[in-house]
Amino acid sequence: MSESAAAPLREPPPATRRYPAFEAPFVRAPERVRTVFLVTTLAASAPLGAGVVFFGWRALVVATICVVSCTVLERFYYRLTRTPALLGRTHAYLTGILLALTLPAFVPWYVAVVASVFAIVIGKAIFGGVGHFLWQPALVGRLAVAVMFPAALNSGAWPLLAQSRIVVGDVQRAAMVEDYSGWRGRPAPEGADAFRVTPPGQMLEKLTRPASWTARGPACSGLMLARQDTPRAGPAALRAPAPDRLPPINDLLYGARPGGLGETCAIAILVAGLYLVYRNYVKWQLPVAFLAAAWGVAATAPVLLQGPSNTVDTVWFPLVAEGLDVGFTYVNYQILSGGVVLAATFFATEMTSRPVTTGGQVIFGLGCGAGAMLLQLYTGVPIPAYMAVLAMNTLTPVIDAAWRPRVFGRRRFAFLWRLVGR
Amino acid sequence: MLFSRYGTFTGGIDLPDEKDRTLSLPIRRAPALSRLRVPLAPCGGTPARPVISPGTRVSAGERIAAAEDASAVDVFAPLAGRVVGLTTAAVAGRYGPAVSAAIELADLAEPELLRPAEETYEWRRADEDSLRARVGEGHLTTYRRGVEPMSSLLARARRKACRTLIANVMEGEPFLTADHRLLVEHGEEVVRGLAILARAMGARRVLLVADRRRTESYRHTVGPARMYGISQVALTHKYPTGADVMLVKVLLRREVPPGGSVLDVGAVCVSAADCFALYRWVACGLRPGWRVVTVSGERADDPGNFCLPFGVTCTDLVPSAEPPVIHGGPMTGLKCSADLVTGPATRGILAVEAAPAPVPGPCIRCAWCRDHCPTRLNVSAMNDAFELSDFREAARLGAMACIECGVCSFICPARLPLTQRMKQLKRAIGTGLASPADRERGKGGAA
Numbered sequence: 038m039s040e041s042a043a044a045p046l047r048e049p050p051p052a053t054r055r056y057p058a059f060e061a062p063f064v065r066a067p068e069r070v071r072t073v074f075l076v077t078t079l080a081a082s083a084p085l086g087a088g089v090v091f092f093g094w095r096a097l098v099v100a101t102i103c104v105v106s107c108t109v110l111e112r113f114y115y116r117l118t119r120t121p122a123l124l125g126r127t128h129a130y131l132t133g134i135l136l137a138l139t140l141p142a143f144v145p146w147y148v149a150v151v152a153s154v155f156a157i158v159i160g161k162a163i164f165g166g167v168g169h170f171l172w173q174p175a176l177v178g179r180l181a182v183a184v185m186f187p188a189a190l191n192s193g194a195w196p197l198l199a200q201s202r203i204v205v206g207d208v209q210r211a212a213m214v215e216d217y218s219g220w221r222g223r224p225a226p227e228g229a230d231a232f233r234v235t236p237p238g239q240m241l242e243k244l245t246r247p248a249s250w251t252a253r254g255p256a257c258s259g260l261m262l263a264r265q266d267t268p269r270a271g272p273a274a275l276r277a278p279a280p281d282r283l284p285p286i287n288d289l290l291y292g293a294r295p296g297g298l299g300e301t302c303a304i305a306i307l308v309a310g311l312y313l314v315y316r317n318y319v320k321w322q323l324p325v326a327f328l329a330a331a332w333g334v335a336a337t338a339p340v341l342l343q344g345p346s347n348t349v350d351t352v353w354f355p356l357v358a359e360g361l362d363v364g365f366t367y368v369n370y371q372i373l374s375g376g377v378v379l380a381a382t383f384f385a386t387e388m389t390s391r392p393v394t395t396g397g398q399v400i401f402g403l404g405c406g407a408g409a410m411l412l413q414l415y416t417g418v419p420i421p422a423y424m425a426v427l428a429m430n431t432l433t434p435v436i437d438a439a440w441r442p443r444v445f446g447r448r449r450f451a452f453l454w455r456l457v458g459r
Numbered sequence: 460m461l462f463s464r465y466g467t468f469t470g471g472i473d474l475p476d477e478k479d480r481t482l483s484l485p486i487r488r489a490p491a492l493s494r495l496r497v498p499l500a501p502c503g504g505t506p507a508r509p510v511i512s513p514g515t516r517v518s519a520g521e522r523i524a525a526a527e528d529a530s531a532v533d534v535f536a537p538l539a540g541r542v543v544g545l546t547t548a549a550v551a552g553r554y555g556p557a558v559s560a561a562i563e564l565a566d567l568a569e570p571e572l573l574r575p576a577e578e579t580y581e582w583r584r585a586d587e588d589s590l591r592a593r594v595g596e597g598h599l600t601t602y603r604r605g606v607e608p609m610s611s612l613l614a615r616a617r618r619k620a621c622r623t624l625i626a627n628v629m630e631g632e633p634f635l636t637a638d639h640r641l642l643v644e645h646g647e648e649v650v651r652g653l654a655i656l657a658r659a660m661g662a663r664r665v666l667l668v669a670d671r672r673r674t675e676s677y678r679h680t681v682g683p684a685r686m687y688g689i690s691q692v693a694l695t696h697k698y699p700t701g702a703d704v705m706l707v708k709v710l711l712r713r714e715v716p717p718g719g720s721v722l723d724v725g726a727v728c729v730s731a732a733d734c735f736a737l738y739r740w741v742a743c744g745l746r747p748g749w750r751v752v753t754v755s756g757e758r759a760d761d762p763g764n765f766c767l768p769f770g771v772t773c774t775d776l777v778p779s780a781e782p783p784v785i786h787g788g789p790m791t792g793l794k795c796s797a798d799l800v801t802g803p804a805t806r807g808i809l810a811v812e813a814a815p816a817p818v819p820g821p822c823i824r825c826a827w828c829r830d831h832c833p834t835r836l837n838v839s840a841m842n843d844a845f846e847l848s849d850f851r852e853a854a855r856l857g858a859m860a861c862i863e864c865g866v867c868s869f870i871c872p873a874r875l876p877l878t879q880r881m882k883q884l885k886r887a888i889g890t891g892l893a894s895p896a897d898r899e900r901g902k903g904g905a906a
Contacts, residue, residue, distance in 0.1 A: 044462055060879045062790040062865035063783070063811055064475070065635060070820050070872045122821040168821035168873070177481070393826040437840070444857030445704075445834030447716040 070167070073318055073388075074127035080309040081134045081383060087305040088298030092142035093198050093206045093230070096298040097255035099140055099149050099398045104133030106153035122166025132156050135175035135383055138299025139376065139423065140182070141195055141209050148189060149183050172430045173387045183419050191419045195295030197207035199225035206230030212336040219284050230380045236295045237374040238413065240283055286366055288372035300379040310382035319386045323398040327381035328372065330406025335371040336364070338414055377409050380422040390430040397440040404429045465709050470833040471697040472866055477633035480762045481755050482794050486640050487763050489570040491750075495770035496548040497523065497534060497748075500559035501554050502606045504530050509562055513544040516566075523562055532598040532608045537748030537768030539568035548770065551786055551793055551801040554886070558798070561770065573645070573751075573766050576743035582655055590659040590741065597740035599747055600803045602729045602732035604787065609737065623711060623726040624662035626653045626734055628669045629694065629701030632788030635807045636722035637751040638731040639673060640764045641881050646680035649731050652738030654687035660727060665689045666710060670696050698790065699864035703728040705833055707906045718859035718889070732806075752801060756810035771801045773808050781808035788885070790865040817874035821884070828867035828877055834860045838867045838877050845880045855885045859886060 045425030054459030088096040111129040114120065136156050140149060164170040183190055196211035211233040212226035226232065288294055292302025299306070302328050313319040336356035341349050356364035372378065385391060387403050392401050412418050448454060499506035507524035517523055517536040519617060524534040541564065548561035582590065599609035626649070628638050642649055650667070657665040669677055669683055671693040684691050694700050694709060704715045706728060713724040721728055732750050739745040749768040754761070758780040765776075773795045774784050784795040787806055793799070795808070828838035836857055844853040858881060867877035 060794070060876060061785075061787075061792050062869045062878065063785050063792065063794075063809075064789045065817065065867065065874070066472075066870050068872045069874065070823055073823070073825065073872055120718075125820070166821065168823040183770075196700065318825075320826075320830075388823050388825045392825075393824055393829055393837060395830075437837075441837065441856075442835050444836060444860045446716045446719070446860050447857060457828075 051201050059386060061256060063247045071125060071127050074125075074131045076316055077313065077318060077383075078127070078134055080312050081131070081138060081299070083305045084138055084299035084302055084308040084379065085134060087302030088138070088142065090203050091198055091292050091301060092196075092208045092298050093202070093204060095208045096137075096142040098146075099142055099144060099298065100134060100137035102146055102149040103140070103153055104130055104135040107136065107157050110157040111162070114158065114205055114417055118162075120162060122168055123162060125167065128167045130159065130163075132161065132174050132178075133174075136178050138383070139175065139179040139297045139420070140380060141190065141296065142298045143183075143196055144186075144189060145210075148186050151185065152178035152182045154178075170389055170396070171433070172383050172427050173390050176384055176430075178424055179420060180427060184401045187419075193239065194235050195325045196231040196233050197293065198231045198297045199223065200293075201225055202230040217284065221290045227398050234284075234295055235285060237289060237370065238296075241374055242417075247318065279405050283370065286370055287371065289370065294374070297376060300376040303373055306378050306382050313382070313386070318388075318450035319382075320395060320398055322395055323386055323391065323402040324381040326399045326402030327406040327409075328377070330403040331372055331377050331381075331410045332368060332406075334407050334410035335368045335414070338411065340414075344454045371410065375409070375413055376420060376422040377406070377413075380405065380409065380426050384423065384426045385429070392433050392436045392440065393442055394437070394442055396442065397436045400436055400440060401429050401433065404432065463514055465694060467490045467693060467695060467700065468705055468708050468833055469835060470831050470866070471699060471705075472831050472870065473696070474631070474633050474869075477755075478636050478639075478694070478757075480634070481636045481753055481764055482639065484636075484640075484763045486573055486644055486751055487765055488572045489767050489771070490761075490776075492538070492567050492570065492771060493766075494543070494566040495537065495540070495567065495768060495774070496546055496561040496798075496800050497564060497770040498548050498550045498559050498561045498766075498800060498802055499524050499534055500531060500557075501534070501600055501769065502531055502608060503550075503552055503557055503559075504528075506560040507531055507534050509545065510551075511542050511562075513542050516541050517564070519568070520748065524793065526598070530608070530611065532600055534562070535598070535746040535748050537770065538564065538570060540564040541566040544855055547798065548772075548800040549796055549798045549803045550606075550800065551604065554794050554882075555793055556786075556799050562798070565769070570766070572769065575645070575648070575747055576739065578744055579744045582658075582742050582841045585658075585742065586817045587659060590655060591743050594659055594737065595837045595904070597737075597747065599736055599740055601729065602711055602736065602750055602803045603730050604791070604804050606803045607731070609807060612727070613656075615722055619722045619725065620725050621660065621722055621725045622663045624653070624660055624665045624669045625703075625706060625710065625726055625728045626665075626689075626731060626878065627701060627703065627706055627728050628667065629706070629729045630695075631668065631696060631698045631701035632790045634755045634811070635753050635788050636755075636808050637753045637764055637806050639670075639676070640753075641731045641751050642669070642680065643676050645735055646677055647683050648738045649734045650680050650687065650689060651742065652734030652736070653689060653729075655741050656729060656734060656737055657687070657689075662727070666692050668692045668694060668706060668710070670694070672696055694702060695892065699833055699862065699866065702833070702862050704862050717857055732803075743779060747803075750801075750803060750805065752776075752805050753807035753809075755807060756785070757812040758810040759808075767801050769800070769802050772797075773799045773801060773805070776808045777810040785809040785811060789872040790869065791863065797900050819875045820873040822873055822875060825872055827870045827872070831866050831870050833864060834865065836861060836881075838881070842875060842877060842880060844886055850884065850887050854888045858888055 048343055108129040111123050115123040156174045158175030160177030161170050196208045198206040208231050210229045211231035212229035213233045217234045290303050294301050314321045339351040339353045340355045353360050356368055392398050405425050409422040412421035418424055505527050507526045509524045511523050518539045521536045523536050525575055543563040543565045546563045547558055547559050551558035595610040600606050617755045628642055638861050644731050667689050674693045703721045707721045707726045715724055736747045752765050752767045754776050759777045760779055773786055785792045786795050822839050824839055863880045865878045871877055
C-alpha cells in the first residue's frame with residue numbers, strides 16, 4: 038500500500054477507528070496526554086496535602102466530592118452526547134482536584150457539586166471537551182459558585198485549624214478569636230478545633246483602601262484610620278504592634294491562613310510547580326512573568342488611604358513609601374494573601390487555555406499578574422487572581438494570532454519591510 | 460583538536476541512540492541471494508530502456524539498460540547472473556514507494572566483499588571539465604532520499620554558483636550506522652571522493668561533518684582531509700542537526716527560504732555513500748550498483764552493516780520479522796511494501812519493535828511540537844489549518860518551511876500524525892490547492 042502517495046486528505050474520526058496508516062516517525066516519545074494529566078494531578082495533590090494539614094479531613098471530603106462528581110458528570114455527558122474528546126477520565130480527575138484547591142474546606146457538599154457541574158458542563162463539555170475549551174474549566178466552576186453562593190463563600194471570617202489540631206481536627210468546629218496575631222503556638226479555643234479569622238486579603242483591603250469603597254456607610258468608618266492620625270495605616274500597619282498587626286508573613290508562606298484549601302501553602306505550590314517545570318509541562322517563563330507582574334504592580338500601584346476630612350490620599354510606590362523593609366513585606370503579603378501563587382502555577386499554565394508560543398505566554402503571564410493585582414487592590418471581587426486568569430484566557434486566541442515568531446528562512450522584521458512595500 | 464566545533468539551532472530533540480547493535484560491526488558481504496530485481500528508474504521518472512535480452516548472462520558492472528533522457532541514468536548489473544526478464548519493483552521515492560520497471564536477475568554469483576581497489580584514472584591531474592565528464596559517464600546517482608543523477612546535481616550546483624560542499628556524515632537517526640562504518644573502514648576513499656566532487660563542482664569550501672561523539676573513530680581521515688583542504692567539523696547529536704537545511708544554518712549561518720533547497724543558499728550536501736561511490740567510479744572505474752545498508756532493529760535476527768546490491772527485496776533481509784519493516788531511518792523512513800527493493804536511497808532496513816498504531820487524540824495545545832520544531836513552526840496551528848483544510852492559513856503560517864524531520868510526531872503526546880499532515884499540507888500548497896498568491900507568500904520572504 039503506498040500510503041503517503043494515495044492518502045486522502047480527510048482522515049477517519051480519531052477515536053472510533055484505529056489510525057490506518059502507520060507512517061514515519063516509527064518511534065514515539067513515551068509521554069502521552071494521559072501521562073501529562075496524571076502527573077499534573079499528582080503535582081496538584083501537593084497543595085491538597087497542605088490543605089489537609091491546615092484544614093483537616095474536611096479538605097479531603099471536599100476534594101473527593103469534586104473529583105467524583107467531575108468524573109461522574111463527564112461520563113454522563115459522554116454517554117449522552119458521545120463527544121469523543123471526553124473519552125479519557127484523567128482530565129476529569131485533574132479538573133476535580135484543581136477545583137477543590139480553590140474551594141475552602143468548610144463549603145457544604147452542594148457547593149462543591151454545583152462547582153463541578155459548571156466546571157465540567159459549562160467550562161469543558163459544551164466547548165467540545167479536552168483540548169477545545171477556552172476558559173480553564175475549574176476556574177469557571179469556582180467563578181460560578183462565587184457568584185451563586187456569596188453568603189457561604191464571601192463571608193468575613195474563615196476557619197483555620199489550630200496548631201494542636203492539624204490534620205485530624207474538624208474545621209467546622211470553629212470559634213471566633215479577637216486578638217489573632219499569628220498561628221504558631223497559639224492554643225485552640227475552648228471547645229473548638231479551629232479559629233475563625235479574617236482572611237489576610239480582606240485585612241489588607243481594610244488597611245489599604247478607603248472605607249467608602251468597602252463599606253457603604255459614612256466615608257470614614259472606624260475600620261480605617263486617617264493616615265495623618267496614625268502612622269500605622271497602609272503598609273506601615275505591618276510594623277504596628279498587636280492587635281492591629283497582621284499575622285506574620287511566615288504563616289502565609291507555609292500556609293497557615295484561611296483560604297481555599299490549596300491556595301494557602303506557597304511552599305507546596307512552588308515545589309509542585311518546579312516539578313512541572315522539570316517535567317516540561319510548564320514553561321518557567323509563564324509563572325515567572327505572572328508573579329513578576331503581580332509583584333511589580335503591588336510594588337508600584339498606589340495605595341489609597343483615607344486622608345483628613347474624607348479625602349483620599351494616594352500613596353504611590355508602596356514598596357518604598359514607608360521604607361524598604363516594610364514595603365517588601367507588604368508587597369509579598371499582597372502576593373501571598375490571595376490565590377496568585379496557585380493561579381500562576383496551576384491555572385494560568387493549563388495547556389489548552391494559554392498561548393502556544395513562549396513570547397505569547399510571557400504576555401499572557403504579565404497580563405494575568407497585573408490584572409490579578411489590580412483586581413485585588415481596587416475592586417472587591419472575591420477571587421481576583423482567578424478572574425484575571427479567566428479574562429486572559431479569553432484573550433488567548435488573540436495573543437496566539439498576534440505573536441508569531443519568525444519562521445525559519447523568512448526575512449527578519451518582515452512586517453517592517455511590508456510597511457515600505459518590499 | 461581533531462574536528463572544529465560550531466553552534467546549534469533552536470528546537471530539536473535528543474533521540475534514543477540505539478546504534479550499539481551495529482556500530483562496531485564491520486561491513487559484511489551480502490547474504491546469499493537467489494534473485495535481484497534491479498529497478499530501471501532509481502531516480503523516478505522514465506525508466507531506462509533494457510539493452511539485454513532475457514536468458515543472457517551478464518557480468519558485474521555490465522550495462523543492462525540505457526537511459527532515455529538526461530534525468531535518468533544507465534543501469535548496470537550489480538552482480539553477475541542470468542537475466543530472467545522484465546518485472547516491476549518499488550523504489551523509495553520522495554513521497555513514498557514508487558513502482559517502476561525492473562530487470563530480474565537470477566543464478567547470481569557470490570556477492571563480494573568491499574575491497575580497496577586500484578586507481579586507474581589520474582584524477583589528481585584531471586581538470587574540472589574532464590572530471591565532470593567522467594562523473595557523467597559513470598551514471599552515478601545521489602545516495603539520499605530524492606535520488607537524482609549526480610551529474611544533474613552538479614549541473615544545478617554550478618548553475619546556482621554553489622561554492623560550499625558539505626559531506627554530511629551526521630546520521631542523526633537511531634539505528635543507522637552505514638555511513639559511520641563507511642567512514643571508519645574506507646575513510647580515505649570517502650575523503651578522496653569528496654575531493655573529486657569538490658574539484659568537479661568548483662567548491663571553495665569543503666566540509667566533512669560528523670557526530671561529535673564519533674570523531675575518535677575517524678582519526679585516519681584527518682591526514683587525507685588536510686591534504687585536500689577539507690575542514691572537518693563535529694556537531695552535537697541533537698536531532699535533526701543532520702538535516703541539510705539545519706546543517707547549512709549551523710555551518711554557514713544561512714537560512715534556506717521556505718520551500719527552497721540548500722542549493723539556494725550556495726551549498727551542496729552529499730553523504731559518505733555519495734563520495735565513496737564517486738571515488739570508486741572516477742578513480743577505480745568500478746560501476747555503481749550497491750551500497751552499504753544497516754540491517755538492524757529489535758526484531759532483526761542478524762543485525763549488521765551489509766554491502767548490498769540494488770534490487771534486493773527489503774523484507775527478505777529480515778525474514779522472520781513481522782511487518783512493519785522500515786526502509787531508511789525510523790524518523791523519516793518508509794514502511795516497506797512487499798515489492799520494495801533496495802536502491803541508492805536505502806540507508807537501512809529496520810525491524811523495530813512494532814508499537815500498535817497510535818490512536819490520535821485531540822490536540823491539547825501542549826506546544827511541545829512548536830518548542831521542538833527546528834524551523835520554529837507553530838505546528839498545532841498548522842494542525843488546526845489541516846483539520847479545516849485551510850491551506851491559505853497554512854501557507855501564511857509558513858508550512859513550506861517544514862523539513863519533515865518527524866520531531867513533531869515523535870513528541871506529540873496526543874499521538875497526532877503531525878508530520879504526515881504537514882507533508883500533505885505542503886503538497887496541497889505546492890500543487891496549487893492554495894491560490895498562487897498564497898503559494899508565493901508561503902515561499903517568499905515577507906509574510
